Amino acid sequence: MKNKVAIVSCGIIKYEGQNELGMWNDEATFKVSKMALDNVGAEKDDLDFVVISTMDGLDGITISNGLLAPAAGAYNKSSVRIETTGVHCIFSAVADILSGNSNLVMVASSDTLEMDFGYVTNFNQDVYFRGPVGFNASQSYGMLAMDYLKKHNIDEKDYARIANKNYLAGAVNPYAHINKKYSTEEIMASPYVNWPLRSLEIGKISNGAVACLIASEEKAKELTDNPVWISGIGLTSSQYLGSWKELSDMKAIKKACKKASDMAGIKDLKKEIDLMEITAPFAPFELIAMESLGFCEEGKAVDMLNNGDTSIGGTLPVNLSGGGLCTNAPNSGGLFRVVQAVKQLNNELDGVNTENMEKALVHDSDMFIGAVGGVSHGVLMLEKGE
Amino acid sequence: MQDISYNKRFEYNWDVPFKVTLGESYFRFLDGLKNKKILGNICPKCNGLHVPARPFCDKCLVEITKWYETSGIVTIESFSVTYVKFLGLPDPPHITGIVRAENAVTSFLHQIGGIPYDEPKELDEKTKIGMKLKPVWAEKRIGDIQDILYFTPVDA
Numbered sequence A: 001m002k003n004k005v006a007i008v009s010c011g012i013i014k015y016e017g018q019n020e021l022g023m024w025n026d027e028a029t030f031k032v033s034k035m036a037l038d039n040v041g042a043e044k045d046d047l048d049f050v051v052i053s054t055m056d057g058l059d060g061i062t063i064s065n066g067l068l069a070p071a072a073g074a075y076n077k078s079s080v081r082i083e084t085t086g087v088h089c090i091f092s093a094v095a096d097i098l099s100g101n102s103n104l105v106m107v108a109s110s111d112t113l114e115m116d117f118g119y120v121t122n123f124n125q126d127v128y129f130r131g132p133v134g135f136n137a138s139q140s141y142g143m144l145a146m147d148y149l150k151k152h153n154i155d156e157k158d159y160a161r162i163a164n165k166n167y168l169a170g171a172v173n174p175y176a177h178i179n180k181k182y183s184t185e186e187i188m189a190s191p192y193v194n195w196p197l198r199s200l201e202i203g204k205i206s207n208g209a210v211a212c213l214i215a216s217e218e219k220a221k222e223l224t225d226n227p228v229w230i231s232g233i234g235l236t237s238s239q240y241l242g243s244w245k246e247l248s249d250m251k252a253i254k255k256a257c258k259k260a261s262d263m264a265g266i267k268d269l270k271k272e273i274d275l276m277e278i279t280a281p282f283a284p285f286e287l288i289a290m291e292s293l294g295f296c297e298e299g300k301a302v303d304m305l306n307n308g309d310t311s312i313g314g315t316l317p318v319n320l321s322g323g324g325l326c327t328n329a330p331n332s333g334g335l336f337r338v339v340q341a342v343k344q345l346n347n348e349l350d351g352v353n354t355e356n357m358e359k360a361l362v363h364d365s366d367m368f369i370g371a372v373g374g375v376s377h378g379v380l381m382l383e384k385g386e
Numbered sequence B: 001m002q003d004i005s006y007n008k009r010f011e012y013n014w015d016v017p018f019k020v021t022l023g024e025s026y027f028r029f030l031d032g033l034k035n036k037k038i039l040g041n042i043c044p045k046c047n048g049l050h051v052p053a054r055p056f057c058d059k060c061l062v063e064i065t066k067w068y069e070t071s072g073i074v075t076i077e078s079f080s081v082t083y084v085k086f087l088g089l090p091d092p093p094h095i096t097g098i099v100r101a102e103n104a105v106t107s108f109l110h111q112i113g114g115i116p117y118d119e120p121k122e123l124d125e126k127t128k129i130g131m132k133l134k135p136v137w138a139e140k141r142i143g144d145i146q147d148i149l150y151f152t153p154v155d156a
Ligand SMILES: [Zn+2]
Pocket: B043, B044, B045, B046, B047, B048, B057, B058, B059, B060, B061
């Protein structure tokens, strides 16, 4: 990128189960936004722009921005609400900074409501073609998991191993919702929800809140000695009623990643990226995403998993946060992963050494509300350094 | 901090009536179902067959106007067997399929039924990608996607 933009501060509270936070969206948003400001000694008046990530169906109100924007410091300032994920919000923040309009932008998101996610994601479908015929997010996960299993002749136990790897990471992440080290055997013993996916291979809905401050180069240097630079960002949409080939081949991730890599000047992803956070609301999507992003050939991500490359201490740790199985927050999950990657680059994890890690990739997507058709993917490249 | 756990008491539902007119292409497709016809339309630019019929082609961003009547036989492109009860969805086990009509460039979702089994778990193996299916029509058809009750194997 020609001009530099950085993430200069984060605010986050520990994620819990549905309706377990003990506060409403606005209060949770306020807490993390204030934390992000306080961490770098900034004030509400320093903010130029506020971006909120929410979805009405996931908030239980249709004017959630009206409630949440002031909680993130937007009173009397410009603000937008984006109904897709954290990387999409950061895209908007970066655009406003690069236009010269803003120097400091707050991006915030929260989940505090208990709802029936299966029902909401059925209701999210159109009511003419997809909704009435027995479809919600869970079936879409099952389709992709089945497709990948059949195409690559891998074992159902590999899916349990991915889940186990994520649970081990989540257990040492103080912000993750699930901190239980489920073994591969326990995961294999959990019941099928959508074959071949078992209940412990699908993320349970999490509640929590997260915020980060995005700044121009000048503002970043004024506020912190510890900026994490946004070196590239790309977004791509897929087709809603496309063929299965179109829906399953993840062209949108590939394109988003290409855009972000080109912008960041990354030539060889596998050599240059040190760690990744991937939106994977069901275990095997981690493999599908790694291949689509270009970290290995099709069908080979499972080897990286089984070699331990993607585990804590591996050559390319994936989802050190515990991923979507440990923290699956529909509104704020994307921003949660961004903040986790920032903390990893800053070597702030207890008991996990990420000292020499300098470049991170964050994949984000609204696929958790339905992974086949009408999906938007985002890829964000983050970098430590001057 | 005082205990506020008693406060988890606000329960509510959304039950909001909506009305919409779908426009000519979708209407004609849904109206065709009344007469046991699965209609598609063909993009004038890429010649892609769209089933269900659509007002425009995503890839070319042009209007689609040429109509085509399919045989009604579809192929399974992907499916998911659901083993737990979800609110608003059929009782388990049920099979949600992504099916494609002839050589369409689009696919659509529907239930797959009529596959015999003793144990529900057999459905994973008995449902096959590439399987040909035919529609099972509702007795009373009103011009919506559920005029097709489900798709069932051609040789069933
Ligand atoms: Zn076309």
